[in-house]
Amino acid sequence: MSKMHKGLIAVAVAAFAALVVWAVATVPETPAKPDAPVEDNKVMRYDGNEISEEKNGRKIWDLTAEHIDVNIETRDAVLENLQGHFYAEDGRVVEVKASKGTYAEGTKDIVLSGNVEIKNSDGAQLNSDELRWDAQKEILAAIGNAKAVKEDMLATGDRIESSDGFNKIKISGKAYLRRGGETK
Helix, strand or coil: CCHHHHHHHHHHHHHHHHHHHHHHHCCCCCCCCCCCCCCCCCEEEEEEEEEEEEECCEEEEEEEEEEEEEECCCCCEEEEEEEEEEECCCCCEEEEEEEEEEEECCCCEEEEEEEEEEEECCCCEEEEEEEEEECCCCEEEEEEEEEEEECCEEEEEEEEEECCCCCCCEEECCCEEEECCCCC
């Protein structure tokens, strides 16, 4: 073997070694696992904040929550451990408490669930699985195992709704109404 062939072999081996070193040094990082948590930068998080709505200068409702997540694109909100008020035109106030809730910016509708407790400023109390505010119809509806108690009146049903802060109610689905006697 001539010196030239040996030189070419040496250059080829050196080039191959350089190629291997370059390939190892430039390997891209392994991408994150698809199930790894990804920070959602489309959600703003608040603690101890309030959301509310007014119409024609009159407050319709307000909700204060321990924790609120707001989607910055849709402005929809998810609330945890909340309490709030719905204000009737005649001045009565419906006080609400719930474990969680949602607010849809597009429709202005609210859904509260989990340990829903409702108290009216005139003494009425209402419990249900869920409370819904239909903003377009301006109706509050207690849905699922709804039970309303006021003085000597007991009302139960699958749904109890009102458009005037539960002064007048509509009961539907397994409706039961009793006046006088035990209300428990």
